Amino acid sequence: MADLAETFRSATRIKKWSATIVANAVSTYALDTVATAAGVLLVASGQLSGIGIHAAAIVLGASYVLWACGLSSSLAANWRLLEMTGTSSSILSKLAYDLTGRRTMRVGIRRFLSAAGYVVFELAKETPYYIGAFGLALASDAVSGEEALVFLAGANAGAAAYEYGLGWSTRVLLQKAVSYTSFENAWSPAEYLADYYSAVEVDEQHTIAFFAEAAQRIPAGESVLVFGVGPTLHHVFPITTQVSEIHLGDYLRCNLDEISRWVEQDEGAHDWKPFVSYTLQCEGMADPTWEDILHRERLTRARITTLLEVDIRNDRPLADAQRLYTTVLSAYCADSATADLEEWQLYMRRIIELVRPGGTLLVAALGKTHSYLVGGRAFPSPMLGAADMERMLRNCFPEGALTIRTVHVPECAQHGYSSIILAAGHRRRPTSDK
Ligand SMILES: C[S@@+](CC[C@H](N)C(=O)[O-])C[C@H]1O[C@@H](n2cnc3c(N)ncnc32)[C@H](O)[C@@H]1O
Structure with missing residues (x-):
């Protein structure tokens, strides 16, 4: 690979x-x-x-x-x-x-x-x-x-x-x-993996560390939905130990097929071991051994129970599988599927609505860019700032339960962006639940 x-x-x-x-x-x-x-x-x-x-x-x-x-x-x-x-x-x-x-x-x-x-x-x-x-x-x-x-x-x-x-x-x-540039015509999982996931790049170092820290506060023993997972697993490893089942959703069948290849340990599957190792280090393991890495991979494979075809452009993005989750993680999805700010807000509302009241939402988005590159082709992004993310999440997530962080990653300029926005929120419970 x-x-x-x-x-x-x-x-x-x-x-x-x-x-x-x-x-x-x-x-x-x-x-x-x-x-x-x-x-x-x-x-x-x-x-x-x-x-x-x-x-x-x-x-x-x-x-x-x-x-x-x-x-x-x-x-x-x-x-x-x-x-x-x-x-x-x-x-x-x-x-x-x-x-x-x-x-x-x-x-x-x-x-x-x-x-x-x-x-x-x-x-x-x-x-x-x-x-x-x-x-x-x-x-x-x-x-x-x-x-x-x-x-x-x-x-x-x-x-x-x-x-x-x-x-x-x-x-x-x-x-x-x-x-x-549309996902239907121009997206190539192989090019995406080659461009972004040959090594743990700086933006992902920050994203994985953020998710690993946030994962310690998500309710244990419940199902999690990773929305817009792409052909990737690096955001799944940090949440594996906390949850009972992992459901992975993406718009493109070819992305889910790439995941299946990894789950089934196909020879051509992408190698996520450097990302597993980095995740374990974020969790406090100074020097993960080969066996530590294999153990996390085995656990992740065992917990992935469902692959879903989803579409954020629909009112019910999960279609017949529509339901609420205690934890939803969505990284570089809503912001990477449109260049229009209002459309992004609509997509984010749909993702937030998948989180059960009292549940947790973990989000990552590209900061302040119109586009990012995959295989030399530009895919859209709506020029998000941290203020857009805050306005979006503030209504559903009480102030004390919301973390928003902007991280500058000039090393990623060749991909088309130089900052990322990371957010974690615990959704407000209805008043009667309190
Ligand atoms: C930049 S990739 C991010 C993948 C992965 N989360 C990551 O961090 O590498 C954007 C993802 O959004 C998905 N996507 C695009 N349009 C979508 C839609 N209408 N509904 C749901 N997901 C969509 C794509 O298939 C792609 O996997």
């Missing part, structure tokens, strides 16, 4: 670099064509002929302001492109993005260096115009210094329009890409 994961990662890296190299070549050619044509047209139009060298220099200065405005539009789009797809129309910008990401530097620094790479490359593209325009002015009488400056001003105006157009079209394309 580790080899397969590495193969997937290498193939994804090659795809992203190939796309960047092609985009870089096309955009260099297009920019050259537009800028040269604009420069030649401005000179040929004669609109500025005879304005004198000083006025031409002022026009050139103004054209740089225009160029900077266009550049700021394409820079913003380039960052979004890098975050959502890991590709860019500038080789240097992608190089800076990849190198800083590998050293897990802060997002702000990564953004600054990617932008610097982009700008340096755009400036380098200006050089031929200067050599061409001034070379011609010096070497021949056919082109005057004034004409050379007017040509450069025109080329800058063309470049500004090009950069603005590039930024706009990139944003439109990305918006379309997000709305077109």
Whole structure:
């Protein structure tokens, strides 16, 4: 599985670099064509002929302001492109993005260096115009210094329009890409496992530790529902010892099939041992042995009794199996299934309604992002902040029984997010129960 994961990662890296190299070549050619044509047209139009060298220099200065405005539009789009797809129309910008990401530097620094790479490359593209325009002015009488400056001003105006157009079209394309990525057509459990679960990454270190701590307070000996479990088991291990039965629900059959493979100990099943080991450490076992890990795996397999096909878009997400649970855990599901905040609120209400009054809800969500990447494709997320989570949970969970934590995980920027929100709440009992 580790080899397969590495193969997937290498193939994804090659795809992203190939796309960047092609985009870089096309955009260099297009920019050259537009800028040269604009420069030649401005000179040929004669609109500025005879304005004198000083006025031409002022026009050139103004054209740089225009160029900077266009550049700021394409820079913003380039960052979004890098975050959502890991590709860019500038080789240097992608190089800076990849190198800083590998050293897990802060997002702000990564953004600054990617932008610097982009700008340096755009400036380098200006050089031929200067050599061409001034070379011609010096070497021949056919082109005057004034004409050379007017040509450069025109080329800058063309470049500004090009950069603005590039930024706009990139944003439109990305918006379309997000709305077109659907779980039904584009979700691959193998790619998800390869991208996110080859090792215990920082976001999962925090999530598992949070669930392991919260699990100590959930009522013992009852059934638990893990809603939107995906093809994963890492959030199940922390709750296994507390509960009598584990019911796992997901929208996609292919995800549940991946779980079945693990339960049945198929040869191709994902290896969750590093996650079991980490869970045991969170529970206080300093150095879990192989036998400790196998024991938790055996217990988990024995307690998984039901796999459910669920759909959060339905009023009754569990369909015929609709019922209440004493504990419901839902990690990166409602927030990873829509980009719309109101839709997320509706989905969360449906998940909360599955929790018996007095029961416990454990939730994890991506923070402040429009999307996250699986296999290079962007899946939606509604830009959640901790305040959204608090507003959502406050009504059903009394203040003292609600924990909400935002954790910054800049190391995860390559997946499309840099923070996560973890929440645990014990649902209010009806007044008569108290
Ligand atoms: C990002 S994955 C999270 C999986 C897992 N909980 C984890 O932490 O790795 C999002 C999950 O939401 C599920 N999902 C998407 N649309 C859904 C829907 N309409 N109803 C229920 N689950 C859905 C997907 O099948 C997928 O498994």
